[in-house]
Amino acid sequence: MSSVALGASGFAETVERDGIVLVDFWAAWCGPCRAFAPVFEKASEQHPDIVFGKVDTEAEQALAAAAGIRSIPTLMAFRDGVLVFAQPGALPAAGLEQVIQAVRDLDMDEVRARAS
Numbered sequence: 001m002s003s004v005a006l007g008a009s010g011f012a013e014t015v016e017r018d019g020i021v022l023v024d025f026w027a028a029w030c031g032p033c034r035a036f037a038p039v040f041e042k043a044s045e046q047h048p049d050i051v052f053g054k055v056d057t058e059a060e061q062a063l064a065a066a067a068g069i070r071s072i073p074t075l076m077a078f079r080d081g082v083l084v085f086a087q088p089g090a091l092p093a094a095g096l097e098q099v100i101q102a103v104r105d106l107d108m109d110e111v112r113a114r115a116s
Contacts, residue, residue: 003044003052008063014053016081020103021051025067025074027058033073036090043096050100077103082111 006014006023015021024040026033044052057064057072067076071088077099078084084103091099 003041003054006053006055006063007060011053011055011063014051015076015078015083017051018080019049019051020100021053021078022100023053023055023076023078025055025057025064025069025072025076027056027072029058030072032090036073039091039093039096042093043100047100075099079103079106079111080108082108082115084111 003024004014015023022040022043024033024036026037028034040052040054044050055063055067057069073090074086074088075091075096076083076086084106085099
């Protein structure tokens with residue numbers, strides 16, 4: 001499965017669903033974003049059970065502001081509708097795999113208990 005473009009209209013619906021959703025906030029002029037894009041795309045093909053979304057911060061400035069994006073690229077991970085990871089900076093492939101595994105390994109009952 002390849003990554004999907006996300007905009008303000010479908011963002012909440014996408015990240016609030018069950019399962020894992022990774023979101024890459026990026027811009028075309030951003031060198032690190034361009035370097036991270038093929039890493040993100042390759043991971044999307046290796047993990048078809050995960051939704052990989054991309055938000056163009058130039059086209060979706062209000063969404064980026066609402067998400068608190070201050071630096072790009074920024075990667076956010078949601079699991080079962082809960083934001084469980086957010087970090088700016090381009091990750092190498094091994095780093096992205098570590099994030100994916102950590103999100104898979106979360107005990108969501110424990111995450112929800114801590115959040116309430």
